[in-house]
Amino acid sequence: MNQQQALYKYCVGLGDDALIQSYRLSEWCRNAPILEEDLALTNFALDMTGRAQVLLSYAGKVEGAGRTDDDLAYRRAERQFYNHLIMELPNGDFAFTMARLLFTATYEYYFFTELKNSADHDLAAVAAKTVKEVKYHMAHATDWVLRLGDGTEESHNRMQKAVNELWMYTHELFATDPDVAMLRDGNIAVDLAVVKSAWLQFISRTLTEATLAVPADGYQQTGGAAGIHTEHMGHILSEMQYLQRAYPDATW
């Protein structure tokens, strides 16, 4: 993989994280516990869709084959998506969704804070905008994890179960994809070790404050960087890409 191909894959991976996470949060539309939360979650989904659009457009430009953001979102096969697996897991209950959002938004906050210093000016610009958005997602999720973790016996148990189930998917966020390792040399890609240490510190402090146990590291599930997904990804794409697959180039 040359530098250009690596940058394409890096941008697509970031775009896919936002796109697939947005899809999952959108599923809460009309299903959230209260109307205000419904608005909050779909509002986050819109932030992520906007981010996906910019990143996939840029990826298409880097690739230089004339593919648009829509082409990349709606006409790639499952094996060509490079999002982290944690983004595609089903929503579960509200505790699971909030625990996931805490993990991913905290990761994104520290990741994009680092990416602001990227030598790639387009990525740095996306990062500067994204940091403001994900800081709010992170605050929202943190408050809910504290409320539910340190809430009733039922809410505490559900939150702990969610944290435990998600833990094995968090390691992948900090695993460097060998295909894009060269981007570190040009100071384009982020140093994930820095992100990991900040993430772990914030998450440990938050879980402890929420009277939740920080899970012990065990089996670590990976696969996103190789395009190998969970069984849930195909279902997402079959719904998300239905229109373009059934009626290619449809306009209205």
Place this chain on the structure above:
Amino acid sequence: MATDSQFALWEVFIQSKPGANYIHAGSVHSSDKKMALQNARDTYTRRGEGTSIWVVPSDAIVASNPDDNDMLFDPSNDKVYRHPTFYVMPGGAKAI
């Protein structure tokens, strides 16, 4: 009247720009202050409506009784001299 099952009610006031009055925007449900502020932000300021938000528990608001409207508001209707309408506005004065 049906019991509201979605947390307590809070009233939301939005300031559209620094220095402007806070205007009542509506209400949100919330179990605490922080959630009230976040819900107000997500419900009422998604399209650039504001630069600052106040949230107040609805039960902290004291409202006048409509039955008292005669006593409270009618006496001001026929006293036109209470209003500073007999002055000429200086040309350069804005927003008075």
